[in-house]
Amino acid sequence: MAAPHVGLLIIELKIAGSDSLKDKRSVIKSLLAVSRREYNVSTAEIDHLDNWRRSELAFTCVSNRPSYCREVINSVLKYLDSLPEIEVTNSEIEQW
Numbered sequence: 001m002a003a004p005h006v007g008l009l010i011i012e013l014k015i016a017g018s019d020s021l022k023d024k025r026s027v028i029k030s031l032l033a034v035s036r037r038e039y040n041v042s043t044a045e046i047d048h049l050d051n052w053r054r055s056e057l058a059f060t061c062v063s064n065r066p067s068y069c070r071e072v073i074n075s076v077l078k079y080l081d082s083l084p085e086i087e088v089t090n091s092e093i094e095q096w
Helices: 021-039 066-081
Strands: 005-015 042-047 054-063 086-095
Touching (some): 005 066, 021 042, 021 054, 021 066, 054 066
C-alpha cells in the first residue's frame, strides 16, 4: 500500500470593495467553487467568518505523489494571486 501525501495551503486575504457579509460570501463562494472544480482540492473558510473584509481559507490535496500535491497547491496559490477582487496577505504551504 502506497503512503498518501497531503498538501495544505492556508491563505489570509483581504476582499476589496466588500461592504457586507453578503458581498464577502459571494466572493468566497465563487473562488472556493472554482478551486474545487479546476484543481480538485478540498476547501474551507477557517477564520474571520464574521469579518466582511478579511478571510482565512484552507485548500488540501491528497495524492500518491508528493510532486503532484506541490504542483496543485502552487497552481491554486497562483490562481488566487491573479484575482483582482482579493489580496493575498499571507500564505503557508505544508506537505506531509
